[in-house]
Amino acid sequence: xxxxxxxxxxxxxxxxxxxxxxxxxxxxxxxxxxxxxxxxxxxxxxxxxxxxxxxxxxxxxxxx
Amino acid sequence: xxxxxxxxxxxxxxxxxxxxxxxxxxxxxxxxxxxxxxxxxxxxxxxxxxxxxxxxxxxxxxxxxxxxxxxxxxxxxxxxxxxxxxxxxxxxxxxxxxxxxxxxxxxxxxxxxxxxxxxxxxxxxxxxxxxxxxxxxxxxxxxxxxxxxxxxxxxxxxxxxxxxxxxxxxxxxxxxxxxxxxxxxxxxxxxxxxxxxxxxxxxx
Numbered sequence: 001x002x003x004x005x006x007x008x009x010x011x012x013x014x015x016x017x018x019x020x021x022x023x024x025x026x027x028x029x030x031x032x033x034x035x036x037x038x039x040x041x042x043x044x045x046x047x048x049x050x051x052x053x054x055x056x057x058x059x060x061x062x063x064x
Numbered sequence: 065x066x067x068x069x070x071x072x073x074x075x076x077x078x079x080x081x082x083x084x085x086x087x088x089x090x091x092x093x094x095x096x097x098x099x100x101x102x103x104x105x106x107x108x109x110x111x112x113x114x115x116x117x118x119x120x121x122x123x124x125x126x127x128x129x130x131x132x133x134x135x136x137x138x139x140x141x142x143x144x145x146x147x148x149x150x151x152x153x154x155x156x157x158x159x160x161x162x163x164x165x166x167x168x169x170x171x172x173x174x175x176x177x178x179x180x181x182x183x184x185x186x187x188x189x190x191x192x193x194x195x196x197x198x199x200x201x202x203x204x205x206x207x208x209x210x211x212x213x214x215x216x217x218x219x220x221x222x223x224x225x226x227x228x229x230x231x232x233x234x235x236x237x238x239x240x241x242x243x244x245x246x247x248x249x250x251x252x253x254x255x256x257x258x259x260x261x262x263x264x265x266x267x268x
Contacts, residue, residue: 008109011146020097022218023210023229025261027097028114030144 010037086125089228089264091136093118095219100138100168101259104238106252111150117142122172122264124228126211129186132175136230136262137167158244161197169195170203170260184211190232196241207232207260216265228264233257 014033019026091098098118104111117139124132140162145151155162171193178188190207193200208231216225236256239245244252 009147012148013144013146015146020095020263022215023097023212023227023263025097025099025229025231025263026101026259027099027116027261028101028144030146035146 006035006037008037010039011035085127086123086131087226087266089122089124089134089226089266091118091120091122091134091262091264093263093265095263098262099259101261102143103257103259104253104255108251111145111252113143113145113151115139115142115144118262120169122228122230124209124211124264126184129209130175130178130188132209133172135172136170138169140166140168158247160243165197169193171195175207175209181208184213185209186211194236196236197243199241201236201240203234205232205234216267219263220265223267225265225267228266230260230262230264232260234260 012032012034013030014035016029016031017026018029093116096116099114099116100118101114102112115138118136119139120134120136122132122134122136140160141155143151143154143160143162145154154160157164172190173192175186175188175190178186181187186209188207188209190203190205192203194203195201208229210229210231212227212229214224215227216223219227234257236258238252238254238256243256
């Protein structure tokens, strides 16, 4: 995904991968944090649809 | 003169670790670098995480690396995934049942087909038993053993000794270890790709 966007659901931890210099082992550190997922995108689209529908409905009502 | 020659020879032999023999490496890693990683691909969303609650010990002799043996345990409660809710499910009785089975163990009985792959580096087939959720299965997997002579001080300042790095990958089937066997196969993969990255500490 371009620009850091991600396809998964929301994460409640931020993962920091790193490599230990002495042993060469790859490890991960977890830190509390929110990484928004596709639910946020879905809610955004839903909000857009509701506002668009309401606006169209009100406009129709005004013209009639 | 003879004493001097003997002293020099002994010094050279010590430098090349000839007298080192077998040493016990403690795999409780105070630096928190040791880990078991896991990946499960799935159509909806892949699951990946790691565990850092590593403990246990391994006996290693650089002159007889094929006789490497010991047990390493991983605390089930240390399994981490980026999603809190998913982690709660993993700890539950259907999946890992962390309360009833607090540890996963790897009992290493030897390493076969060993080949030197550099200075102090050996590659071979680890033989032993893996126990998860009370189910024990034979374990045969490729591992790399890296003996870092005199590197203990780099990890634990002020201490003298060696480090032993054991790394490898294996694929296990969650059905085989009764991890929500036969369930949710459309959402969660049956194959679990496991990465082993363990560091052992031995003081001289």
